[in-house]
Amino acid sequence: MEIERKFLADPGELDLSSYRKKEMSQGYISTDPVIRIRRSNEDYILTVKSGGLLEREEFETRLTGEQYEQLSGKVEGLMISKTRYLIPLSGEENTGLTAELDLFHGALEGLVYVEVEFPSVEAAKRFTPPPWFRREVTEDGSYTNAALSRMNSEELRGFLSKIRSQDMKGELS
Numbered sequence: 001m002e003i004e005r006k007f008l009a010d011p012g013e014l015d016l017s018s019y020r021k022k023e024m025s026q027g028y029i030s031t032d033p034v035i036r037i038r039r040s041n042e043d044y045i046l047t048v049k050s051g052g053l054l055e056r057e058e059f060e061t062r063l064t065g066e067q068y069e070q071l072s073g074k075v076e077g078l079m080i081s082k083t084r085y086l087i088p089l090s091g092e093e094n095t096g097l098t099a100e101l102d103l104f105h106g107a108l109e110g111l112v113y114v115e116v117e118f119p120s121v122e123a124a125k126r127f128t129p130p131p132w133f134r135r136e137v138t139e140d141g142s143y144t145n146a147a148l149s150r151m152n153s154e155e156l157r158g159f160l161s162k163i164r165s166q167d168m169k170g171e172l173s
Contacts, residue, residue: 002049002058002117003124006143008134008163009114011101014087022084027075031146037063037071040084044068053139055121077149078156081105089116093128107156108148111163113137135166 026038034049044065050057063071072079087099097116104111114133118124129136137143142159151159 001055003055003119003121004115004117005054005124005127005136005138006113006115007129007136007138008167009101009112009132010134010167011085011112011114011132014132016085016101019085019087021086024084025079025081026145027072027079028077028146028149029071029074031076031150034146036146037068037075039068046071053141053144054124078107078151080108080145080149082108087114089130091128091130093126094130097127099130099133107153108160110160111148113143 022040024038024040026036029035029037033051034047036047036049038045038047044063044067046061046063046067048059082102082104085101085103087101089095089097089099097118099114099116101114102112116124116127118127141147148156148159
């Protein structure tokens with residue numbers, strides 16, 4: 001079971017060079033049901049996810065690099081590229097939690113969000129986001145990687161422009 005909350009983020013003052021990172025690329029063989037392939041540094045993973053936003057079933061299995069390359073030819077839509085920083089969170093209510101900060105590249109350049117996985121729905125509800133977390137987008141399906149991968153160039157430009165416009169108006173907090 002995967003239980004996670006997602007927020008737009010502004011890591012501004014964080015020294016990202018002090019955190020562990022992963023270079024990732026991922027694509028979707030299907031978005032309904034979600035069947036994803038991912039390269040994370042030198043690891044290759046096939047993931048199947050059930051429906052849902054805050055809480056959903058998730059199954060993962062390892063792939064070889066060759067299997068990943070073969071399946072890459074079956075990807076529908078955009079192949080997503082991002083750098084993920086793993087940032088341990090502090091504070092009594094956040095002990096043991098890690099923020100996964102994603103900085104997107106390519107067609108999604110400029111999109112920055114953060115996800116936090118939780119051991120239970122109750123823990124997710126108790127979570128206190130740090131100040132650099134901005135507007136929560138957990139329940140907005142347009143922020144899932146699967147939804148982003150299905151957008152064409154024009155839709156992506158509009159989506160990113162909307163986020164920038166909200167940020168300039170201070171609506172992301």
